Amino acid sequence: MVATIAEFDRWWADRHRAGRFEVTRVPFAELDAWRFDPATGNLGHDSGRFFTIEGLRVDVGGEPTRWQPIINQPEIGLLGIVVKEIDGVLHCLMQAKMEPGNVNTLQLSPTVQATRSNYTQVHRGASTRYLDLFIGPGRGEVLVDVLQSEQGAWFWRKRNRNIVVKVDRDVDLDDDFRWLPLHLVRELMRVDNLVNMDARTVLSCMPFAQPDGTLQSQGTSFADALTRSYLTEEALHPTGAVLSWFTEAKTLCDWSVRLIPVDAVRNWSRTADEIAEDSGRDFRIIGVRVAAGNREVRTWSQPLLEPRGRSLAIFVVRPIDDVLHLLVQARPEIGLLDLVEMGPTVQLLPGVDPSAVDDPFVKEVAAGGLGRVRYDTVLSEEGGRFHQALTRYQVVEVGDEFPVDVPPNFHWLTVRQLMELLRHGHYLNIEARSLLACVHSLW
Template sequence: MPELSASYGAVDRRTAVRLAESVLARDSTLTPLATFHDWFAGVAERVYTEATRIPLDDIEGWHTDPATGNIGHRSGKFFTVEGLEVRAPGEALPSWSQPIIHQPEVGILGILLKEFDGVLHCLMQAKGEPGNCNGLQLSPTVQATRSNYARVHQGRSVPYIEYFREAARHRPVTDVRQSEQGSWFYRKRNRNMVVEVTDEVELLDGFCWLTLGQLHQLLATDNLVNMDARTVLACLPFTGEDVPAVLGTGAGGFGASLARSCGAPSDAVHPREDILRWITEVRSASEVTVHRTPLHDVERWKRGEEALSHESGRFFSVIGVHVQAGGREVKSWAQPMIEPHGTGIAALLVQQIDGVLHALMQSLAEPGFVDATELAPTVQCTPDDFPALPSGARPLFLDQVLGAPPARVRFDTTLSEEGGRFHHAQTRYLIVEVEDGETFDHPDYRWTAVHQLTGLLQHSHYLNIQARSLLACLHSLSGQPATL
């Protein structure tokens, strides 16, 4: 991975200000929040996916290789379910093997930006995915694998895809490849893009224009703003020396410290160079090794008629589903999916340090990452897995998160993970403010300012998907009343 240049984190000052102004726009005449949910419910009547579980051997268009046990599509496209062998010397769990999704294609997750009445709006889509626990969720303008937008499925073309495949004809704001779940995907990457347009854009059925301020309010609703939208929103260059003045810092308190954290680099407790050096040192010292193996060879996993599952009944299963869809490029299909056992927890501890909000980030190794480790939330786990793991696998600081006084919990919402590959995968996302002066010293953790995280996200593979979701949630608290 190339080193970050001196322009690390640099953004166009005017763009950052316009984004901040959109954050302050808590409503819009294009799609008023008062009518949004009625509009969304109306779309759900004609845009839907209905997934029915089926035996693994009955997934039409997919086959199990008799030599390896790997599950793949007959076209050779989309993805395969394979095995992975992991060695992690010195860790609480030093070795294991597991199924994993191998999807080498780089998809596109893209949001169109356009200014209306002097305010930037995002073109969002009400999209159904077979794995969503509630059917329809709010998605980016485009959410498509390469196989989908290349029409391997022989379905309709992906709406608005031309704006992202020909982004240079417009105004790219963000264009960066990012990882996805490193525990379930092997080296999966998607291109996270935001493109501003000035010409007229036809508003298709199932799409709406929303300000960032509106999206931030909707993020507080369980299972509404989907994972792909959250990761793209997190990659927006929403930082710069002018941003605090726009968001407001005069009233003090949490909101003011968050605004200052989006500002000047000199306000961070750890300089940029120290954060980068720490990440490089951790990656260089990592002894985690992974090897793709035949699915037949994964130990302690058993394939039955209905699912491939761990013998403990924990972690996750690989299942098959048949999907009937309305308002999608294809009306029906079948596929394998990962079904997690239990709701995850992803939590950030945040603290005001000299009046600037910092988040406690950990350097976390996951077997599917391209480069050993990425920055993750303070806590990232699935508590239901603990009975099948060594006692040392319990995350640090989990008790501080779960035992936090309600007045210290700044964000607490259950949100879905990617519904195209995961069946009913949900994570409880929390942001907890700790008292000034509390110390959480550990070599795998660093206090990091928001503008530093935003700067890292202008490059690939520095923040994992859970951290990006939480950064989007943290930004959603920007511009709030002074009572925060």
């Protein structure tokens, strides 16, 4: 069990010393068991499992507007955290996990983070540790169990099962796993590139360990407004109106999206080393060879999507009638199952200059010229599919200078309303869920 930051730092340093990690970029021809289909140019694994690199075409209003490669991973993975009360304090069983795309190799991960191909051992590796706590007759008490999306810009309709189970019995701990109190996990959310994306999405869905029912002043108006945002049923918009607004936003989206062969993607080219946009912007697909001493499989090779630059995600928050509200936008993304989910107030893909944002409503916030920054941390995205994909996550508090009346694609919601929506899938996108996990660290 790890109870303090100092104890965590010692365990974390030990995990770095104990690991043998190496990630080397290689040409596509050196990827074991990965092949380009001669008819389509799609890149896939000989087993037919894991994922494929395919092409995507987007029509807006009936007119073709965008072509790009995309990761198609139809199987549903499992992201799970085991929790347990130890001495009356809720603890999470967290893992020090290496992923080939991580900028710093090791990151704090859920108890289980595995694709179906992984945990059914298509790779012929070792079994997934602690999977029996989530699946089968011996699993723990289910507290959260919901399908959620992943990056709509880079995945085709990707979903993962986000699950939290509670156990009462003892669990034998592997060296890469430790019980951490939930409040410590949330404190670690303030450290750059430490808590990984898969942990953040599960943490965002946890409906417990929130402020108790009695508001006690925290000494600041922000803390009190945030606490009320968790507790009160009072909100600017009732939940029924929020659902109607969101449904209308989805019906108004006139995008048509379909998979196409990689060879049919316009303005992208394939070399021996990469699939890249001809202009050198956006992202590229590369190949890597991996060695990891503590994974189910010790060596493997695979493609990764490598962004060019860093993303930005900002929640604008403000008190409305003394209750903190978060400003979400109904955001279309090409790879989402329903095309539209609720995203942060500002969400910029890599390579987009915040100072060049066209929308006058959020331009000043994106450029950092408005509000008080309450949270500001750079966090990594999915290290198993993306190579060093980083996002700067911010929570920015504004006051009366920022309007309550907002454009039709934006809506103010309380934390309580967002938590209620997270009981169901396909309402909040992965960036909004990551930011909500960051908000949880602010009280």
